[in-house]
Amino acid sequence: MLGMIGATMLLALREIRRHLLRSFLTTLGIIIGVAAVITMVTLGQGLTADVQEEVSGLGSDVFIIFPQRSDPNIPAPAFDDADIRAVEMQIPGVMGAAGAVSTNTTAFHNGQDWATSVDGADSEFFAAQSIDIAEGRGFSDTEESRGESVCIIGPKVVEEIFVADRVIGEDMRVGNVSCQVIGVIEERSNSVGGGDANDVVFMPLKTVQRRFIGNPDNVQYFVVQYDPTYSSATIQQQLIGLLRERRVIQDGEGNNFNIVDTAEISETLNNITGTMTAVVTMIAGISLLVGGIGIMNIMLVSVTERTREIGIRLAIGALAREVRLQFLTEAVVLCCFGGLIGILLALGFSILLASVAELPFIFDPTVNILSFVFSAVMGIVFGYYPAHRASRLDPIDALRHE
Amino acid sequence: MSEAPLIELEGITKTFGEGAAAFQALKGVDLTIERGDFVAIMGPSGSGKSTTMNILGCLDVPTGGRFRFRGIEVQDLSRDQRSLLRRRYLGFVFQGFNLLARTSAVENVELPLLYRGESKKLRREAAERSLDLVGLLPWADHTPAELSGGQQQRVAIARALVTDPDVLLADEPTGNLDTERSLEIMELLTDLNKTGITILMVTHEEEMAQYARTIVHFRDGLVERVDRGLKAGAPSVSPATSHTTSSSVGSA
Numbered sequence: 001m002l003g004m005i006g007a008t009m010l011l012a013l014r015e016i017r018r019h020l021l022r023s024f025l026t027t028l029g030i031i032i033g034v035a036a037v038i039t040m041v042t043l044g045q046g047l048t049a050d051v052q053e054e055v056s057g058l059g060s061d062v063f064i065i066f067p068q069r070s071d072p073n074i075p076a077p078a079f080d081d082a083d084i085r086a087v088e089m090q091i092p093g094v095m096g097a098a099g100a101v102s103t104n105t106t107a108f109h110n111g112q113d114w115a116t117s118v119d120g121a122d123s124e125f126f127a128a129q130s131i132d133i134a135e136g137r138g139f140s141d142t143e144e145s146r147g148e149s150v151c152i153i154g155p156k157v158v159e160e161i162f163v164a165d166r167v168i169g170e171d172m173r174v175g176n177v178s179c180q181v182i183g184v185i186e187e188r189s190n191s192v193g194g195g196d197a198n199d200v201v202f203m204p205l206k207t208v209q210r211r212f213i214g215n216p217d218n219v220q221y222f223v224v225q226y227d228p229t230y231s232s233a234t235i236q237q238q239l240i241g242l243l244r245e246r247r248v249i250q251d252g253e254g255n256n257f258n259i260v261d262t263a264e265i266s267e268t269l270n271n272i273t274g275t276m277t278a279v280v281t282m283i284a285g286i287s288l289l290v291g292g293i294g295i296m297n298i299m300l301v302s303v304t305e306r307t308r309e310i311g312i313r314l315a316i317g318a319l320a321r322e323v324r325l326q327f328l329t330e331a332v333v334l335c336c337f338g339g340l341i342g343i344l345l346a347l348g349f350s351i352l353l354a355s356v357a358e359l360p361f362i363f364d365p366t367v368n369i370l371s372f373v374f375s376a377v378m379g380i381v382f383g384y385y386p387a388h389r390a391s392r393l394d395p396i397d398a399l400r401h402e
Numbered sequence: 403m404s405e406a407p408l409i410e411l412e413g414i415t416k417t418f419g420e421g422a423a424a425f426q427a428l429k430g431v432d433l434t435i436e437r438g439d440f441v442a443i444m445g446p447s448g449s450g451k452s453t454t455m456n457i458l459g460c461l462d463v464p465t466g467g468r469f470r471f472r473g474i475e476v477q478d479l480s481r482d483q484r485s486l487l488r489r490r491y492l493g494f495v496f497q498g499f500n501l502l503a504r505t506s507a508v509e510n511v512e513l514p515l516l517y518r519g520e521s522k523k524l525r526r527e528a529a530e531r532s533l534d535l536v537g538l539l540p541w542a543d544h545t546p547a548e549l550s551g552g553q554q555q556r557v558a559i560a561r562a563l564v565t566d567p568d569v570l571l572a573d574e575p576t577g578n579l580d581t582e583r584s585l586e587i588m589e590l591l592t593d594l595n596k597t598g599i600t601i602l603m604v605t606h607e608e609e610m611a612q613y614a615r616t617i618v619h620f621r622d623g624l625v626e627r628v629d630r631g632l633k634a635g636a637p638s639v640s641p642a643t644s645h646t647t648s649s650s651v652g653s654a
Contacts, residue, residue: 316514317489
């Protein structure tokens with residue numbers, strides 16, 4: 001039986017080579033279907049990975065809360081330190097909360113100047129936002145509580161105004177405030193406000209509140225880090241309740257603040273990618289179905305063309321199942337070729353499109369192997385009927401067939 | 403086993419179609435063929451000789467009657483069982499040669515062994531031996547299109563012989579050949595018969611039938627006459643009637 005399969009395999013390859021163009025056109029449906037599925041899944045995974053990386057730049061298990069007008073005519077009041085302390089103290093599951101302020105400024109060093117933003121934030125904020133120090137150190141408690149003039153700068157600022165190698169310990173001027181650079185942050189992919197997260201000068205919250213904003217108490221937004229073992233929905237509900245109470249919002253009035261859940265963002269984006277992949281997979285599925293019907297059609301033609309051959313094989317003693325196996329093998333080999341070409345095409349397309357869309361290219365062996373197996377299964381499903389028909393031919397009629 | 407005749411047909415009938423359109427091709431054929439015989443089946447077209455040949459070749463089953471081959475009741479067998487019988491004991495040679503196109507002579511000859519599940523090495527050896535027997539070994543790698551009609555029929559005979567069959571069934575084996583090639587084929591069949599293979603041949607050419615030891619005459623779906631004990635391999639002998647004996651199981 002094994003030798004039989006080997007021989008039928010060779011026979012199938014020979015038949016395919018004999019009708020090279022026809023075989024190619026027949027498998028086109030499968031080629032396109034497989035290529036489309038793999039390309040879309042690969043790009044989808046690249047997109048998901050990209051989004052995940054962006055979102056992780058905002059910190060994980062974190063809410064970001066900022067004032068937002070519910071009525072365009074009434075300004076939304078800012079949050080202050082007391083709000084942050086209240087959130088920290090009163091809501092179970094909250095591990096820490098940290099406010100931040102940000103304003104546009106110009107940074108000067110060594111005769112160079114660069115328009116950037118100065119952000120006031122303490123080490124708790126750094127922790128919640130997963131901002132790491134690449135060089136130097138973070139703010140000390142004393143620096144934070146006394147509002148000292150020290151700064152931690154982003155790589156973009158280093159690149160723009162620090163020509164010399166030395167950065168740590170250098171003095172620079174930010175707006176009208178001169179400060180000492182004590183650290184440089186790791187390169188980041190995203191920030192809360194959008195824009196380049198690496199183009200920033202951090203100073204202790206108190207420093208920026210006093211010397212740039214002129215209000216020692218208010219924060220523009222704050223981040224809340226929570227214990228992931230707690231339900232984020234429950235914490236969010238409690239946050240809303242507490243903040244409405246503190247901001248004296250009457251029942252029936254809308255919230256004058258907004259809570260952004262980073263987990264929710266990534267989930268939403270994942271859902272979008274998932275839906276997109278599902279739609280494309282469905283379209284590809286239709287293409288595969290059409291491709292399968294094409295295979296069935298050409299196999300029926302092949303059976304008719306080779307009726308005499310089938311007659312000869314039956315006459316010399318081939319069993320029905322041996323004839324069936326031969327045509328089934330041919331259909332499967334044909335489909336496998338289609339799958340293989342589809343996989344190679346998808347590889348090319350994915351690499352090309354990923355580089356055009358600036359997405360990471362992620363090779364997923366599972367989807368490739370599954371597609372190949374699926375192609376083979378298509379060969380069995382759509383090759384079965386023609387093969388069965390071949391095996392049922394009457395040898396006498398088949399031998400008379402012209 | 404050796405006591406019983408190789409082939410026994412008893413009251414074989416064959417009807418094609420149904421109802422008003424039904425056509426009875428065989429109306430009760432009785433025939434016994436001994437092992438090692440060289441039988442020519444003759445008769446005008448429509449006499450039932452091809453239908454009989456198909457039944458003898460286990461390609462078709464009779465509508466009624468019994469067909470025993472090596473003591474096996476063939477009419478009771480399934481399609482696949484008949485395939486196995488053909489694979490094991492029968493070799494076929496057709497008027498139209500029926501070789502696989504675009505496939506070399508040696509691969510054509512190997513084909514029956516493939517279905518016997520023989521190894522590639524053994525298939526090739528047996529096929530080459532068989533081709534050598536019909537004198538076509540030098541042409542082993544040629545496709546049918548590159549061979550003459552006579553050569554193609556030799557390849558077909560080699561294919562029929564490669565499984566070492568009990569019976570060689572030849573349906574108008576010389577029908578597509580000129581006289582010279584036809585006589586060569588007949589000489590070949592005669593030589594094969596001398597090695598012990600039973601040969602059943604359908605022909606409408608008197609000249610070719612002269613090679614046979616037994617001639618079965620068909621007419622209107624019945625065996626009209628069986629001439630036995632003829633001298634095989636003597637084409638010059640005129641139609642022998644002196645040896646005519648009534649068939650052991652005469653026509654119904």
